[in-house]
Amino acid sequence: MKSAFIILLAALPFAAAAQTTQAELLRRGELTGTRPSARSQARQTAPRPANTASDPVQQHLLQTDVNLAQASADQLPSLYERFIATTRDERRQWTYPQWDAAGQVLARLNQRYEQVRTTLPLEERLRVRSFQGEFHTLRGARQVKDKLD
Numbered sequence: 001m002k003s004a005f006i007i008l009l010a011a012l013p014f015a016a017a018a019q020t021t022q023a024e025l026l027r028r029g030e031l032t033g034t035r036p037s038a039r040s041q042a043r044q045t046a047p048r049p050a051n052t053a054s055d056p057v058q059q060h061l062l063q064t065d066v067n068l069a070q071a072s073a074d075q076l077p078s079l080y081e082r083f084i085a086t087t088r089d090e091r092r093q094w095t096y097p098q099w100d101a102a103g104q105v106l107a108r109l110n111q112r113y114e115q116v117r118t119t120l121p122l123e124e125r126l127r128v129r130s131f132q133g134e135f136h137t138l139r140g141a142r143q144v145k146d147k148l149d
Contacts, residue, residue: 057101058108061086068108073116077124079109080131091138099139106135 059065063082071079087102094102110132117125 055105058105061102061105068112071112073119076109076113076116076120077127080113080128083109084131084134087135087138091142094142099142102135103139106132 058068061083062079063086064079066075066079068079083102083105113128117128120128
């Protein structure tokens, strides 16, 4: 019991370094569900490249060929579910560039979610938020594990 406490205590600096601030997540487009600031609304009015389904990483992670810019609100919870299922299955073999690519796919999912979230029932919004949180937890756990190794 005492040795487990010592290990946890030793891991605290690494866990703190792995934490990402809410502002940083908002800047990267990985945290949604909050009210958009004036700055983020200004970014939304700027022209964006279309979220085409030609991205092979996106196709693999979502297990389907879908244009996220045109995905309906009722499609999003199942897309998030497929995304997190693939992440759970493959995370142990992923390198940092693969985690970054998955983070970019999540950011695209989150962009569409932000546009249509008000049309989803509360239960579905909670499911989506839990999937978003799980991804960041898995990513952070991987970073801590690599620091400890």
